[in-house]
Amino acid sequence: MKITAIKTAASLGHGMHLWVKIETDEGISGLGECVHGETQAIAIIHHLRKHLIGRDPMQIDALFEEMRRRHVFEGGFAGALITALTGIEIALWDLKGKALGAPIYALLGGKFRDKIRVYADCQIEPDMDRAEIQRVVDDVVERGFTALKIDLDIGAYSERRVSSVDPLFDRFNYTASEREHERMIELVDMVVQAAGKDVAVAADLHTRLDVASAIRLAKALEAYHLLWLEEPVPPENVAAMREVKRSTSTPLCAGENLYLRHGFRDLIVQQAVDIVMPDIPKCGGLSECRKIANLAELYYMPFAPHNVASPIGTMASSHVCASVPNFLVLEFHWLHRDYWTTITTDKVDIIEDGYITVSDRPGIGLELDETVAREHQYPGTTWFE
Ligand SMILES: [Mg+2]
Incomplete structure (x- = not known):
């Protein structure tokens, strides 16, 4: 079997959802999704076509690594090049599953679980x-979720709202004011009480705080037994994150903007967080994220992928979540997007009572409804060209 065409299309959702379709001389095709690559990723995929057309689509890891090393001067460690390769990688897995008549999880070594626990990212304003x-x-x-996440940092809100909440707020300074510190604790208190004992609460700080502010907050939140506190300080300085982690029993989670095993290595090996959260359709794809999970597992560290993808990318991520022992929970970020259930040809919500049943169909197990996806076409992009 040989690759004959690689085509892209893009829809609006949580930023850009970039669809990658790979066709072969045997009439079998695969569809992948990647996120946050933006128009750079489209250009990169089109550039990579000349190296991939005519190649054997079954050699997924080798093709990925060859493309990555070939372009190491152009971003082979992180960023849009890796996201572009991720879209191709996921399409190749869908294609391989269809060619072999097997769901992806079966090709990844089989599953540890049939159902993937999902948490809802909630819109709670300050x-x-x-x-x-x-x-x-x-x-x-009521929708059946057993876990949810809130945005805790004031920086996630508009300037107008921010100045009404905290007049001392400075978008570029990481120190929490007294008022801001107390507001964050009060918000967690209200959400945890509203959720009750059976629903876990995670709180995202979007890298907002300095080390001292983060330590103070994490310690103050210990009694609430959060599922995790997300990225209290920027994740690129592993030593700073580890300082926060060592100061508190509140579990820390980070990694939504890191790429590849290389990006996660220090965070895991230095045990600078309690939980890792790679974004699978962005940071390297299914093989790579399974390896990240396996590395974390050596340190008894749970794997809780970040996820803003459509049902296609979410189900692709679910195959990885099924295939690793240390999976904890997967994100759902389309709560307020009504085409979550119409953008696939099945027209059903893949999340039932807060869980996704991993598909047993060949490949990812879902097909894109291109008519619905095109109603949300990303401005200025072409459609499966
Ligand atoms: Mg986050």
């Missing part, structure tokens, strides 16, 4: 009162 927070949490709990 000035919501208890009753408003309760309504948001109740909606998520």
